[in-house]
Amino acid sequence: MxxxxxxxxxxxxxxxxxxxxxxxxxxxxxxxxxILHVGDATDRRIxxxxxxxxxxxxxxxxxxxxxxxxxxxxAILDGELVVLDDNGLPSFDLVQRSGVGTTRRAxxxxxxxxxxxxxxTVGLPYEARRRLLDQLVDPGPYWSIPExxxxxxxxxxxxxxxxxxxxxxAKRLGSTYRPGTRSKDWVKVKNRxxxxxxxxxxxxxxxxxxxxxxxxxxxxxxxDLSGDRLAFAGGVGTGFDERTLTDLAVALRSxxxxxxxxxxxxxxxxxxxxxxxxxxxxxxIEIAEFTNDGLVxxxxxxxxxx
Numbered sequence: 359m360x361x362x363x364x365x366x367x368x369x370x371x372x373x374x375x376x377x378x379x380x381x382x383x384x385x386x387x388x389x390x391x392x393i394l395h396v397g398d399a400t401d402r403r404i405x406x407x408x409x410x411x412x413x414x415x416x417x418x419x420x421x422x423x424x425x426x427x428x429x430x431x432x433a434i435l436d437g438e439l440v441v442l443d444d445n446g447l448p449s450f451d452l453v454q455r456s457g458v459g460t461t462r463r464a465x466x467x468x469x470x471x472x473x474x475x476x477x478x479t480v481g482l483p484y485e486a487r488r489r490l491l492d493q494l495v496d497p498g499p500y501w502s503i504p505e506x507x508x509x510x511x512x513x514x515x516x517x518x519x520x521x522x523x524x525x526x527x528a529k530r531l532g533s534t535y536r537p538g539t540r541s542k543d544w545v546k547v548k549n550r551x552x553x554x555x556x557x558x559x560x561x562x563x564x565x566x567x568x569x570x571x572x573x574x575x576x577x578x579x580x581x582d583l584s585g586d587r588l589a590f591a592g593g594v595g596t597g598f599d600e601r602t603l604t605d606l607a608v609a610l611r612s613x614x615x616x617x618x619x620x621x622x623x624x625x626x627x628x629x630x631x632x633x634x635x636x637x638x639x640x641x642x643i644e645i646a647e648f649t650n651d652g653l654v655x656x657x658x659x660x661x662x663x664x
Contacts, residue, residue: 361434361473361480364411365393366537368436370527370544375511381528382484383511385504386546387467388448388524388647389440394466396425396433406439406466417457418464420500427496435491436470436535437501447522451649466501470535480535484543487535511547519549524646548656550644554663555654556637558588558619560610561628563603570603571610574641574659575632577620578652590620591652593628594643597659606662610635639664 392414393407404425406415415422418439428435441452441464456462471479471491479487491503507514508531515526525548533543555576563572573595577588598606613636623629640663646656 360476361478361537363395363405363413364407365395365434365472366411367391367393367409368536368538368544369540370546371540371542373542373545373547375515375526375547376528376545377511379509380531381511382488382506382508382531383514384469384506384527384529385514385518385523386525386527386548387438387440387504388450389438389464389467390450390453392437392439392466393472394421394424394433394435394437394468396428396430396435418466419458420463421466424466424495424498424501427498427501429494429496430474432473432475433471433494434473435468435495436472437466437468439464439466441465445522448524449650450647450655451651455650463500468495468501468503469506472535472537480537483532483534484529485531515547515549523549525549548646550646550658552642552644552660553654554640554642555591556588556640557610557635558590558637559632559634560607561593562631562633567603570607571633572631574606575620575624575628576641576643576654576657577637587621588619588637589652590622590624591648592654592657594641594654594657594659596657597643602659609639609662613639 391409395405397403405413406418408414440448441456441462443449443452471487495503511528518525528545530543557574558577559575561572563570573593575593576591578591580589615634615636618634619637642660642663644658644660645654649655
């Protein structure tokens with residue numbers, strides 16, 4: 359069946375870096391996955407589609423002219439919508455805050471082609487689709503086709519870490535594009551940062567965690583906050599095995615306090631099930647980044663630091 363709006367994109371699995379002659383590598387951009395639909399011969403207008411199938415075209419007027427840069431009557435392309443911060447780095451948080459009525463502009467990084475005119479290209483091998491994509495779209499002020507490389511993925515991953523980028527996506531040569539699937543033919547590998555943050559509380563657990571806790575609540579000491587008061591930095595709900603959950607629950611309940619140590623307190627939806635603890639104990643955690651609001655993103659527990 360021919361592909362039409364909306365398209366359910368193919369997704370990558372999370373994993374460690376696969377290496378070998380059968381893999382190619384692309385930079386993983388910290389943005390919004392976006393499907394681009396270019397019209398027909400009588401209508402060169404475009405539509406931008408979110409992963410969930412919503413039409414987000416009007417939010418990004420700077421992308422509208424891309425229709426004139428596509429060398430086909432119509433096309434469906436896959437990419438990532440990226441907004442740069444003041445340091446020139448992609449910021450997922452800024453994508454959420456940008457769009458019509460804001461000063462920041464997005465760039466659409468295209469990395470796949472699903473359909474050209476009346477022909478679906480999803481059944482072609484990865485490298486053939488990349489060649490078609492390079493021929494299909496002229497670069498523009500708010501769109502591009504970033505390079506990919508075959509082999510030496512470790513070097514590219516190291517380079518992204520040095521530059522402060524999110525990581526890489528490894529894609530198996532010869533693989534097809536399978537809409538709506540999460541495939542091991544695409545593997546996303548993220549650079550992670552380890553930080554040590556004070557624990558100010560924990561939320562109630564549910565299900566298998568009902569006897570322990572749901573997430574640790576961590577904070578950031580700030581120079582303008584006195585004593586043990588902390589700026590709330592979010593929750594950490596992954597990275598625990600069963601023994602760690604049990605041991606941590608016992609340790610934290612021994613240092614419970616009545617007053618919330620966060621200034622201001624977290625949202626009521628978090629605070630209503632929270633138990634506060636003396637923030638003298640810290641956790642080492644892995645995170646993707648801190649958001650503009652100072653919250654940890656994609657946080658995972660590593661170990662307790664006393």
